[in-house]
Amino acid sequence: MQEYDFKKIEEKWAKYWVEKKSYKAEDFSEKPKFYVLSEFFGPNGKGIHLGHVKCFTPTDIIARYMRFKGYNVLYPAGWDAFGLPTENYAIKTGEQPIAVTERNVQKFKSQLTRMGYSFDWDREIGTSDEDYYKWTQWIFLQLYNNGLAYKASGEVNFCPQCKTVLSNEDSQGGLCDRCHGEVVRRQRDVWYLKMQSYSDKMLEDVENIDMKESLKDSQRNWIGRSVGAEIVFPIKDSEEGLKVFTTRPDTIYGVTFMVIAPEHPLTKSDKLKNIDEVNAYKAEASKKSSIERSANKDKTGVRLDGITALNPITNKEIPVYISDYVMMDYGTGAIMAVPAHDDRDYEFAKKFGIPIVQVIEGGDISESAYTGDGVHINSGNLNNLGVKEAISLMIETLEKMGCGHEMVNYKMQDWPFNRQRYWGEPFPIVFCDECGIVPLDEKDLPLVLPKTDDFIPNETGASPLSKLSDWVNCKCPKCGKPAVRETDTMPNWAGSSWYWLRYLDPKNDKEFVSQDKLNYWGQVDLYTGGVEHVTRHMLYASFWNNFLYDIGKVPNKTAFKRRMCNGLVLDSEGKKMSKSSGNAIDPIDVVSEYGADTFRLHMMFIGEYEKNNNWTLKGITGIKRFLNGVWSLQDMVKGDEVSKEHEFILHNLIKRCDTTIYDANPEHTSYEQHNDFKFNTVIANMMTFMNKIREDGWITKEELRSFLVLLNPFAPFITAELYEIVFGGDIVNEKFPEFDESKTVTSTVEIPVQVKGKRKAVINISAVAEESEALAEAVKAIGISADDVKKVIYKQGKIINLIV
RNA sequence: GCCGAAGUGGCGGAAUGGCAGACGCAGCAGACUCAAAAUCUGCCGUGAGCAAUCACGUACGGGUUCAAGUCCCGUCUUCGGCACCA
Numbered sequence: 001m002q003e004y005d006f007k008k009i010e011e012k013w014a015k016y017w018v019e020k021k022s023y024k025a026e027d028f029s030e031k032p033k034f035y036v037l038s039e040f041f042g043p044n045g046k047g048i049h050l051g052h053v054k055c056f057t058p059t060d061i062i063a064r065y066m067r068f069k070g071y072n073v074l075y076p077a078g079w080d081a082f083g084l085p086t087e088n089y090a091i092k093t094g095e096q097p098i099a100v101t102e103r104n105v106q107k108f109k110s111q112l113t114r115m116g117y118s119f120d121w122d123r124e125i126g127t128s129d130e131d132y133y134k135w136t137q138w139i140f141l142q143l144y145n146n147g148l149a150y151k152a153s154g155e156v157n158f159c160p161q162c163k164t165v166l167s168n169e170d171s172q173g174g175l176c177d178r179c180h181g182e183v184v185r186r187q188r189d190v191w192y193l194k195m196q197s198y199s200d201k202m203l204e205d206v207e208n209i210d211m212k213e214s215l216k217d218s219q220r221n222w223i224g225r226s227v228g229a230e231i232v233f234p235i236k237d238s239e240e241g242l243k244v245f246t247t248r249p250d251t252i253y254g255v256t257f258m259v260i261a262p263e264h265p266l267t268k269s270d271k272l273k274n275i276d277e278v279n280a281y282k283a284e285a286s287k288k289s290s291i292e293r294s295a296n297k298d299k300t301g302v303r304l305d306g307i308t309a310l311n312p313i314t315n316k317e318i319p320v321y322i323s324d325y326v327m328m329d330y331g332t333g334a335i336m337a338v339p340a341h342d343d344r345d346y347e348f349a350k351k352f353g354i355p356i357v358q359v360i361e362g363g364d365i366s367e368s369a370y371t372g373d374g375v376h377i378n379s380g381n382l383n384n385l386g387v388k389e390a391i392s393l394m395i396e397t398l399e400k401m402g403c404g405h406e407m408v409n410y411k412m413q414d415w416p417f418n419r420q421r422y423w424g425e426p427f428p429i430v431f432c433d434e435c436g437i438v439p440l441d442e443k444d445l446p447l448v449l450p451k452t453d454d455f456i457p458n459e460t461g462a463s464p465l466s467k468l469s470d471w472v473n474c475k476c477p478k479c480g481k482p483a484v485r486e487t488d489t490m491p492n493w494a495g496s497s498w499y500w501l502r503y504l505d506p507k508n509d510k511e512f513v514s515q516d517k518l519n520y521w522g523q524v525d526l527y528t529g530g531v532e533h534v535t536r537h538m539l540y541a542s543f544w545n546n547f548l549y550d551i552g553k554v555p556n557k558t559a560f561k562r563r564m565c566n567g568l569v570l571d572s573e574g575k576k577m578s579k580s581s582g583n584a585i586d587p588i589d590v591v592s593e594y595g596a597d598t599f600r601l602h603m604m605f606i607g608e609y610e611k612n613n614n615w616t617l618k619g620i621t622g623i624k625r626f627l628n629g630v631w632s633l634q635d636m637v638k639g640d641e642v643s644k645e646h647e648f649i650l651h652n653l654i655k656r657c658d659t660t661i662y663d664a665n666p667e668h669t670s671y672e673q674h675n676d677f678k679f680n681t682v683i684a685n686m687m688t689f690m691n692k693i694r695e696d697g698w699i700t701k702e703e704l705r706s707f708l709v710l711l712n713p714f715a716p717f718i719t720a721e722l723y724e725i726v727f728g729g730d731i732v733n734e735k736f737p738e739f740d741e742s743k744t745v746t747s748t749v750e751i752p753v754q755v756k757g758k759r760k761a762v763i764n765i766s767a768v769a770e771e772s773e774a775l776a777e778a779v780k781a782i783g784i785s786a787d788d789v790k791k792v793i794y795k796q797g798k799i800i801n802l803i804v
Numbered sequence: 805g806c807c808g809a810a811g812u813g814g815c816g817g818a819a820u821g822g823c824a825g826a827c828g829c830a831g832c833a834g835a836c837u838c839a840a841a842a843u844c845u846g847c848c849g850u851g852a853g854c855a856a857u858c859a860c861g862u863a864c865g866g867g868u869u870c871a872a873g874u875c876c877c878g879u880c881u882u883c884g885g886c887a888c889c890a
Contacts, residue, residue, distance in 0.1 A: 172885090172886085173885095173886085173887090212808095212809095213808085214807085214808045214809065214884095214885085215808095217807065217808065217885090218807085218808080218885060218886075221806095221807070221885085221886065222886085224889065226889075226890090228890080244890080245889095245890070246890060247889095247890065248890080259890090297888065299888090323888095324888085325888045325890095326888080326890075327888080327889070327890090329889095330889045330890075331889075331890065334890095335890045336890085337890085338890095342890070343805090343888090344888055344890080345890085347888095409889080409890090410889095411889055531884085531885090532885095534885095535885085535886095574883090605816085605817090605827085605828070606816055606817085606828095607816070607817080608817085610809095611809095611810085612883085612884090613816080614816085616815085616816075616829095618815070618816075618829055618830075619815085619816060619828060619829045619830090620829090621828090621829070621830095622827085622828040622829055623828085625828095625843095626828090628842095628843095675820090680816090680817070680818085680827085680828095681817095681818065681819095681826085681827080683827080683828090684817090684818070684826065684827035684828075685826090685827080686827095687827055687828070688826080688827065691827090750823090751822095751823085752822080752823040753823095754822085754823085754870080754871075756870065756871085757822095757869090757870060757871045758871095759823055762823075791870070792870095793822090793870050793871075795822065798822055799822045799823075799871085801822080801870050801871065802870085803870060
């Protein structure tokens with residue numbers, strides 16, 4: 001036996017698999033298909049990090065396992081290449097983003113290959129490739145032509161550091177997703193995608209994707225559907241009305257004031273008498289960042305002199321205030337305030353000395369608002385009704401009067417889709433003095449991103465492309481007169497909103513993907529990635545897929561069947577790893593020292609897939625010893641004798657693999673039904689198997705064959721090499737062994753004898769012994785008379801419990 | 805504040821309501837060695853005991869059950885997400 005030289009072995013096989021295209025997925029096959037995908041990522045200059053290893057190792061294990069199980073497996077990889085990290089790096093160094101990307105991609109590809117990931121590299125895609133973004137632009141055209149993309153002036157999140165507009169998804173918590181700097185609100189020209197109109201379809205996806213309830217919750221929370229009513233409050237001596245959204249139209253009798261957001265158009269009304277005071281407040285509010293605005297919960301505001309609203313039900317006069325606790329981008333930017341039953345309104349009323357009128361019975365409102373349930377009081381025809389009935393009756397009343405109607409509101413906003421950056425997909429849009437906004441013709445795609453040396457973002461917020469007058473000035477595709485191009489580019493998330501589809505048909509230059517291939521591959525069976533993408537990428541993906549479904553371009557409404565989110569790898573103290581804190585570990589160092597097989601097993605062994613875990617090399621010794629043992633199996637092969645004990649552990653190990661690596665049962669469609677992804681326990685069972693074999697000192701050839709196949713998904717290199725040495729040939733042609741249920745049980749078992757739940761003895765007994773037999777053994781073992789036993793609880797093969 | 809997840813040895817972590825601590829690391833003792841590494845053998849939750857054994861033990865307080873880490877009620881702690889959403 002040669003020494004276990006992981007370096008030599010891993011180099012040999014990594015090269016072999018790429019050259020042989022061992023993991024090529026067949027388009028169309030007799031075999032059942034299985035599409036497993038881990039999120040692709042931006043190829044930055046740093047190379048892979050531990051998070052990639054934690055994310056890709058499990059899907060690689062599953063891909064290899066499913067191939068052995070007879071599936072036609074699609075396990076592709078690619079690059080989310082348009083993005084700020086690359087562009088920022090390019091700006092810093094002056095190098096072309098495209099060159100930076102190419103170099104980084106090569107680095108990542110070689111590192112992933114070194115880890116032994118079994119990607120089908122023939123399907124590699126990159127979002128910044130012309131033949132890819134051609135189709136991203138094509139989808140944008142479909143959106144535009146279907147009225148789902150529009151240009152408007154709006155107040156949007158803007159990152160002063162990155163000098164670009166951001167979506168709400170990109171600025172969660174008021175911080176830029178990229179640079180983590182504070183985001184400000186700015187009035188700008190914005191290309192919006194009408195994502196809000198897809199809210200309900202996206203909510204259906206939330207229900208249809210098989211994932212953890214907590215993840216579904218955060219998506220539901222982000223979409224933020226709430227049912228209520230829109231009510232128009234007339235303004236005294238005016239034709240105008242003040243529109244509000246409320247979930248509690250039943251409390252309209254308790255309205256004692258109204259509040260509008262600082263950005264609300266009513267603040268520009270010519271009826272307003274204290275313009276200076278109001279403008280001063282507006283100026284103050286606009287200076288605050290969204291973080292400051294929400295952190296400071298102290299209520300401030302100014303009453304609008306000269307503007308009085310009228311309660312449409314009671315006709316009572318109501319004062320109107322401006323305050324920054326009302327947001328312009330939710331609902332109508334105005335509220336009816338019911339201080340008796342809303343905490344924020346209560347606080348505001350107390351501060352400004354506004355009356356508080358209780359309309360729901362049940363709570364004490366002397367100290368705080370009462371937000372609980374109860375019947376209505378002081379509410380005209382709603383009196384004595386419960387909340388639910390009162391809401392329906394009030395909506396009915398308002399509809400009859402013509403001053404309100406039922407309405408659904410969403411927290412999720414339309415998607416601001418343009419960025420003032422160079423490194424992104426150009427919009428296939430032209431502005432013409434005659435024709436207005438004109439989309440390019442599909443045959444003119446791709447609209448290629450022009451080369452330039454000056455890709456630095458502009459202080460004024462104009463895109464770098466605007467400086468390229470040769471490119472900007474063009475002819476209107478409609479009338480042929482001089483026109484200009486849109487110079488903003490699409491956001492980072494554009495290319496990733498449909499990429500899983502392109503893997504099905506990555507080289508197609510006629511269609512974004514052929515219908516045949518879409519029909520064959522269908523949904524992504526398993527999609528894994530970071531939990532942070534659940535309220536970002538997953539929502540965008542859901543939106544685009546639903547849209548493509550609606551226009552008949554994809555066969556499935558929901559793109560992903562199942563989603564799993566991996567936990568983070570933190571440093572040994574539980575802190576996030578980063579280059580700046582100096583606690584980052586380079587996975588390649590670990591591979592060099594221990595080998596990819598050991599590293600993969602170690603990563604899977606130290607923690608659960610979904611949980612965060614603290615990185616440590618403590619314990620990798622155990623994995624090393626295990627693989628050394630596996631290597632020495634080649635010298636322990638002996639005859640064809642069978643042993644019951646070996647059969648028992650082997651068949652139990654196969655069973656364990658089948659039940660805990662991946663649950664492919666199509667009837668299991670909810671998170672609760674799955675019992676898989678427990679890679680650490682599978683490895684523990686393999687160690688137990690090895691311990692037994694080493695104790696006995698021998699293994700049969702067929703047992704070794706089975707064991708190598710079981711271990712191969714976890715440690716592909718060493719098993720491929722051993723297989724070649726012992727059996728000759730390539731292990732990828734093997735089938736996953738099947739277990740025989742009858743061999744997973746033993747004929748006799750040791751079961752505990754308990755007396756009132758306390759263990760008193762252990763008896764050795766037939767696994768299928770009758771109760772009488774077990775009882776006889778049990779009383780003998782603990783030395784009592786069978787007459788003393790009042791009650792017996794006997795679970796065959798498990799336990800016997802006596803009450804004496 | 806709201807929502808969610810989790811609390812088990814020195815450590816990472818196992819346990820369809822059925823012998824808590826599988827498997828691994830570390831540690832201790834021993835074998836091999838001039839020595840070290842590697843490897844092998846044994847021990848390894850806490851307390852008492854020479855020992856067999858006994859008692860206690862899964863964040864805390866109750867409860868259900870023949871039997872609870874697991875189910876129910878309450879409390880505490882930690883982590884994550886959202887946050888003036890009308």
